[in-house]
Amino acid sequence: MDHSNYVIEQMISAKSIAARVETLAAEISEHFADTDKLIIVGLLRGSFVFIADLVRELDLPCEVDFLETSSYGNSTKSSREVRILKDLRGEIKGRDILVVEDIVDTGHTLKHVIALLKSRGPARLEVCALLDKPARREVDVKATWIGFEIPDKFVVGYGIDYAQRNRNLDHIGAVRFIDN
Numbered sequence: 273m274d275h276s277n278y279v280i281e282q283m284i285s286a287k288s289i290a291a292r293v294e295t296l297a298a299e300i301s302e303h304f305a306d307t308d309k310l311i312i313v314g315l316l317r318g319s320f321v322f323i324a325d326l327v328r329e330l331d332l333p334c335e336v337d338f339l340e341t342s343s344y345g346n347s348t349k350s351s352r353e354v355r356i357l358k359d360l361r362g363e364i365k366g367r368d369i370l371v372v373e374d375i376v377d378t379g380h381t382l383k384h385v386i387a388l389l390k391s392r393g394p395a396r397l398e399v400c401a402l403l404d405k406p407a408r409r410e411v412d413v414k415a416t417w418i419g420f421e422i423p424d425k426f427v428v429g430y431g432i433d434y435a436q437r438n439r440n441l442d443h444i445g446a447v448r449f450i451d452n
């Protein structure tokens with residue numbers, strides 16, 4: 273099937289995202305209120321816009337670091353093998369960690385990342401994911417905070433790509449392929 277023709281249909285508006293980010297940041301700030309050793313671990317590249325908005329709403333001292341795992345390439349199918357393409361710059365032993373992910377889909381990426389980071393001995397580790405597609409889950413993993421639960425659709429925008437495009441959309445849209 274030729275995947276070059278598609279349209280993007282709005283699913284979550286920029287305004288709804290902003291409101292939800294504010295609420296999430298308030299809950300996260302409350303949860304980590306007693307810490308001065310928080311590190312935000314952003315999973316590249318899909319979460320970069322979400323992280324930028326979220327950290328500016330956090331009422332907490334924090335550092336920001338990034339981890340990059342292998343992606344789907346140009347396909348919309350998940351590869352079950354998770355590889356680390358870029359590791360954290362800093363140590364996390366004894367630190368409080370908030371992993372920030374764009375989407376929890378099959379769950380393989382998050383499960384792998386949580387196990388890897390926990391093996392390094394952080395004091396606390398929580399996860400905030402902007403989107404969750406529970407219908408697609410293949411392994412048992414749950415984020416502490418979820419922005420929005422969405423149906424089994426391929427989405428783009430607000431940092432999230434299809435074949436590296438559409439990350440710059442200010443909202444979340446569903447990709448609909450047009451076959452001809």
Ligand code: IMP
Binds near residue numbers: 343375379427428432
């Ligand atoms: P998982 O390992 O199957 O949970 O996949 C997680 C990763 O797949 C996410 O971090 C995204 O980068 C990517 N992904 C999952 N669903 C979508 C989607 O609808 N659009 C774009 N990327 C997606």
Ligand code: MG
Binds near residue numbers: 315318319374
């Ligand atoms: Mg990702």
